[in-house]
Amino acid sequence: MNxxxxxxxxxFMRFSAALLPWFWTIAVLCLGAGLxxxxxxxxxxxxxxxxxxxxxxxxxxxxxxMMAYASMAVASLFGLVNRHPLADAxxxxxxxxxxxxxxxxxxxxxxxxxxxxxxxxxxxxxxTSFLILFFLYLGYMALWSxxxxxxxxxxxxxxxxLVGAVNLPIIKYSxxxxxxxxxxxxxxxKGGPLIAPVFLWPLFLMAFGYTFLFLALWMVRIRTEILARxxxxxxxxxGTA
Amino acid sequence: MRGFQALLYRDLRLAxxxxxxxxxxxxxxxxxxxxxxxxxxxxxxLLGRIAGGVLWVxxxxxxxxxxxxxxxxxxxxxxxxxxxxxxxxxxxxxxxxIVAHWLTTGLPLTVLSPLLALLFxxxxxxxxxxxxxxxxGTPAVSAIGAIGAGLTISIRRGGLILPLLVLPxxxxxxxxxxxxxxxxxxxxxxGAIWLLSAFSLAAVCLAPFAAAAAxxxxxxx
Numbered sequence: 001m002n003x004x005x006x007x008x009x010x011x012f013m014r015f016s017a018a019l020l021p022w023f024w025t026i027a028v029l030c031l032g033a034g035l036x037x038x039x040x041x042x043x044x045x046x047x048x049x050x051x052x053x054x055x056x057x058x059x060x061x062x063x064x065x066m067m068a069y070a071s072m073a074v075a076s077l078f079g080l081v082n083r084h085p086l087a088d089a090x091x092x093x094x095x096x097x098x099x100x101x102x103x104x105x106x107x108x109x110x111x112x113x114x115x116x117x118x119x120x121x122x123x124x125x126x127x128t129s130f131l132i133l134f135f136l137y138l139g140y141m142a143l144w145s146x147x148x149x150x151x152x153x154x155x156x157x158x159x160x161x162l163v164g165a166v167n168l169p170i171i172k173y174s175x176x177x178x179x180x181x182x183x184x185x186x187x188x189x190k191g192g193p194l195i196a197p198v199f200l201w202p203l204f205l206m207a208f209g210y211t212f213l214f215l216a217l218w219m220v221r222i223r224t225e226i227l228a229r230x231x232x233x234x235x236x237x238x239g240t241a
Numbered sequence: 242m243r244g245f246q247a248l249l250y251r252d253l254r255l256a257x258x259x260x261x262x263x264x265x266x267x268x269x270x271x272x273x274x275x276x277x278x279x280x281x282x283x284x285x286x287l288l289g290r291i292a293g294g295v296l297w298v299x300x301x302x303x304x305x306x307x308x309x310x311x312x313x314x315x316x317x318x319x320x321x322x323x324x325x326x327x328x329x330x331x332x333x334x335x336x337x338x339i340v341a342h343w344l345t346t347g348l349p350l351t352v353l354s355p356l357l358a359l360l361f362x363x364x365x366x367x368x369x370x371x372x373x374x375x376x377x378g379t380p381a382v383s384a385i386g387a388i389g390a391g392l393t394i395s396i397r398r399g400g401l402i403l404p405l406l407v408l409p410x411x412x413x414x415x416x417x418x419x420x421x422x423x424x425x426x427x428x429x430x431x432g433a434i435w436l437l438s439a440f441s442l443a444a445v446c447l448a449p450f451a452a453a454a455a456x457x458x459x460x461x462x
Binding site: 136147156 | 385388392393395396398399402405406408409410412413416417420436440447451454455458459
């Protein structure tokens with residue numbers, strides 16, 4: 001099936017209604033199994049003790065935080081090039097989800113950092129670039145809410161998302177570069193957490209679960225957006241009639 | 242090219258005459274730089290070490306100050322419509338505005354920076370790197386800032402939202418720019434100057450297109 005056929009809101013509503021229960025089921029099963037194995041079955045790490053288990057919540061959140069930006073950028077590109085409102089709605093819907101997953105990664109990261117690094121926040125390269133990613137999400141959402149005209153807001157935000165997408169790898173690189181320059185201040189043990197297979201399984205389960213959780217929430221948000229627009233149109237029509 | 246020149250001269254005149262605000266950016270730059278020692282203490286050794294970073298951050302904040310009016314003033318009085326109708330691409334106009342903004346903020350900030358560095362007791366070896374890094378890096382601030390300025394044209398309090406959009410995108414400039422100075426002070430060749438040049442060049446080349454696209458969407462409809 002051509003993906004552009006889904007650009008028709010009616011078709012998208014039907015398609016997503018059929019998929020959503022599956023997405024929810026996969027997300028719940030994977031997250032449930034992953035959490036159970038990760039928290040109760042996996043032995044504590046010889047170096048990090050029980051705190052290693054934060055990883056199962058932290059790492060997939062970071063992955064999905066990045067994936068959400070990629071989804072947002074791709075949707076923005078389609079919105080800008082194909083001028084389709086559904087792509088705009090998809091980009092808009094992805095931003096708050098991405099921000100929440102990024103915030104979750106930051107919070108769990110600093111909770112892990114306290115016992116490991118001795119501080120809630122260390123200017124580690126990955127933490128720093130994630131903080132910048134979080135600010136990119138905030139800027140995107142702020143711009144969207146500041147422009148009243150819906151299509152204009154969508155266009156402006158699409159440009160911002162694409163500029164950010166071009167700039168993100170550079171930001172990532174520059175922060176890495178900056179961090180190696182300041183290496184003396186970081187307590188990160190090089191080559192410490194080489195992941196053992198026993199940790200890998202629940203991590204993959206969690207990553208799978210997070211991904212489907214994101215997809216399901218994203219779909220719900222797009223559906224809500226479509227319904228809200230329909231409601232607004234109806235309201236306008238009734239108002240003028 | 243004549244249109245580029247005409248727009249450039251016009252913007253330079255507007256910025257330097259009464260109410261233009263070019264001098265205000267300089268005053269803001271100096272005021273921020275003076276507040277830092279008041280906040281962290283007068284230890285000259287410490288100040289000398291952080292001078293490069295502080296001046297870079299202050300310069301970016303000062304450049305942001307006048308950015309929100311880059312297109313907005315013309316948008317409000319209708320001259321932006323005339324500029325868009327002129328027989329040259331909007332990209333060219335955006336480039337002219339970026340150059341004008343740099344000439345009236347980035348360049349004066351660069352020239353003023355050694356004087357402020359003196360107040361921070363920047364070690365001798367840091368002056369030329371500071372000047373060069375600001376000279377190379379501030380065009381990128383004007384260029385990326387212009388994208389943000391274009392996006393926020395129609396927002397009444399655009400000046401409030403602009404820093405949130407632009408500052409995260411500028412983090413490489415701060416890192417490499419301040420890295421040039423700290424690299425020179427510690428005597429190691431960290432290559433920051435090349436990375437800064439590359440980033441600045443790419444930003445100056447690509448930003449006019451994004452800025453013009455942003456302006457265009459605000460003029461349509």
